[in-house]
Amino acid sequence: MTTETPEPMRDRTRRLAQMELTNVAQELFLERGYEDTTVDQIAAAAGMSRRTFFRYFPSKDDLVIGKYDLFGDRLADAFDARPHDEPVWQSLRRTFDITLEYVQDERQRARSDAMDRIVESSAQLNARYLQKMQRIQEILVGRVADRLALHGLSTAGAQPAAIIGAAFACLQAARSTWLQSEQQRPFSDYLDEAMSVFRVID
Amino acid sequence: MTTETPEPMRDRTRRLAQMELTNVAQELFLERGYEDTTVDQIAAAAGMSRRTFFRYFPSKDDLVIGKYDLFGDRLADAFDARPHDEPVWQSLRRTFDITLEYVQDERQRARSDAMDRIVESSAQLNARYLQKMQRIQEILVGRVADRLALHGLSTAGAQPAAIIGAAFACLQAARSTWLQSEQQRPFSDYLDEAMSVFRVID
DNA sequence: GCCACACTTGACACCAAGTGCCACTTAAGG
DNA sequence: CCTTAAGTGGCACTTGGTGTCAAGTGTGGC
Numbered sequence: 001m002t003t004e005t006p007e008p009m010r011d012r013t014r015r016l017a018q019m020e021l022t023n024v025a026q027e028l029f030l031e032r033g034y035e036d037t038t039v040d041q042i043a044a045a046a047g048m049s050r051r052t053f054f055r056y057f058p059s060k061d062d063l064v065i066g067k068y069d070l071f072g073d074r075l076a077d078a079f080d081a082r083p084h085d086e087p088v089w090q091s092l093r094r095t096f097d098i099t100l101e102y103v104q105d106e107r108q109r110a111r112s113d114a115m116d117r118i119v120e121s122s123a124q125l126n127a128r129y130l131q132k133m134q135r136i137q138e139i140l141v142g143r144v145a146d147r148l149a150l151h152g153l154s155t156a157g158a159q160p161a162a163i164i165g166a167a168f169a170c171l172q173a174a175r176s177t178w179l180q181s182e183q184q185r186p187f188s189d190y191l192d193e194a195m196s197v198f199r200v201i202d
Numbered sequence: 203m204t205t206e207t208p209e210p211m212r213d214r215t216r217r218l219a220q221m222e223l224t225n226v227a228q229e230l231f232l233e234r235g236y237e238d239t240t241v242d243q244i245a246a247a248a249g250m251s252r253r254t255f256f257r258y259f260p261s262k263d264d265l266v267i268g269k270y271d272l273f274g275d276r277l278a279d280a281f282d283a284r285p286h287d288e289p290v291w292q293s294l295r296r297t298f299d300i301t302l303e304y305v306q307d308e309r310q311r312a313r314s315d316a317m318d319r320i321v322e323s324s325a326q327l328n329a330r331y332l333q334k335m336q337r338i339q340e341i342l343v344g345r346v347a348d349r350l351a352l353h354g355l356s357t358a359g360a361q362p363a364a365i366i367g368a369a370f371a372c373l374q375a376a377r378s379t380w381l382q383s384e385q386q387r388p389f390s391d392y393l394d395e396a397m398s399v400f401r402v403i404d
Numbered sequence: 405g406c407c408a409c410a411c412t413t414g415a416c417a418c419c420a421a422g423t424g425c426c427a428c429t430t431a432a433g434g
Numbered sequence: 435c436c437t438t439a440a441g442t443g444g445c446a447c448t449t450g451g452t453g454t455c456a457a458g459t460g461t462g463g464c
Binding site: 130131160164176193201 | 325328329330332333336359360361362363364365366367368370371372374375376378379380392393395396397398399400401402403
């Protein structure tokens with residue numbers, strides 16, 4: 001009985017505190033830049049002690065980059081939802097459609113873009129971002145290998161990792177190009193353009 | 203007259219000191235691991251002060267990862283040496299041949315592999331490694347765009363970045379797979395296997 | 405109302421990576 | 435021998451991050 005309500009309660013307050021912190025931090029980052037904003041300043045602006053900050057985020061980086069932790073699982077789910085007889089490359093393209101939803105909501109898009117710019121502004125953050133992406137790719141490699149096996153192709157070698165690596169390279173290239181050009185054409189165009197360069201044996 | 207010899211002289215001693223540091227550090231890393239080895243320990247083992255260490259390497263990470271700084275330029279040179287009418291994907295495959303030389307020398311290969319294992323053992327180093335690779339890719343994007351333009355293809359969009367990103371994904375996948383399997387087959391086989399998955403419009 | 409309990413918080417101390425500053429040595433050239 | 439420039443080390447300082455402990459805060463049971 002006692003284990004029913006307490007869990008959601010604490011989680012909610014925790015999430016609220018994290019939200020508050022990210023909001024406060026984002027303003028500071030836009031003002032002084034990421035590296036020139038100390039954890040003390042963020043904590044003070046959010047009305048908590050430095051020590052407490054690190055109870056809500058394992059590191060300063062995670063405040064910005066932590067949101068990508070869910071991304072991998074969401075991609076995996078989306079990939080699993082694709083029909084098994086679909087060519088892998090096309091499944092990956094469709095899997096990436098969930099990144100479009102992310103961009104849909106106008107209000108949240110501005111916030112997300114601001115964060116992305118912060119990530120690009122700091123070498124430190126950029127490195128951690130790439131690392132997160134790498135991890136996400138590892139989640140998907142196994143699934144691609146299974147799919148290839150279904151199609152009667154070798155599953156043990158470097159091919160599965162190469163395929164998802166290439167797919168993510170396309171995603172990355174499209175994203176980067178889209179951010180630099182002033183976003184008149186939809187992001188999906190850039191993604192299609194990038195991924196259509198490759199014909200994958202399947 | 204005085205400006206002829208001093209430059210190479212200092213550079214040589216500097217390079218020697220860096221070599222010594224990397225050797226000493228490598229042993230310590232293999233003993234205690236990267237993160238549990240402090241700069242103080244490395245400096246002490248090399249017979250210098252902590253402060254001096256940072257005059258030879260801008261950071262502890264660079265001691266391990268700094269060697270990749272040259273890698274980008276070497277790849278660029280190798281790519282430039284390919285015939286301009288060669289299909290881009292094949293040029294990239296041939297460009298990667300210079301990574302094979304790296305592996306050729308038996309004595310140096312062991313050392314290089316040890317360092318690679320160290321890189322893989324630390325999340326911090328791994329992130330910085332990915333970042334370096336990203337930078338190297340940026341060096342090559344322009345050249346791929348030029349090559350595509352020569353073949354009468356669009357050069358402005360995300361395609362050049364997507365192509366080299368995919369190529370590096372193959373390189374990475376092949377390297378990873380090769381490191382895990384016990385290296386009975388040559389590395390070039392893995393690379394061929396990975397890159398042959400893609401047919402690139404050209 | 406009160407006690408027991410788990411959870412949260414803040415304060416303090418501590419470590420490691422860097423950085424700036426300054427004084428000292430050392431070696432090369434006149 | 436002296437001057438000058440480079441290398442070096444010591445020191446203090448900042449910042450991210452962690453461990454520990456003691457004080458608050460709430461919630462349920464009596």
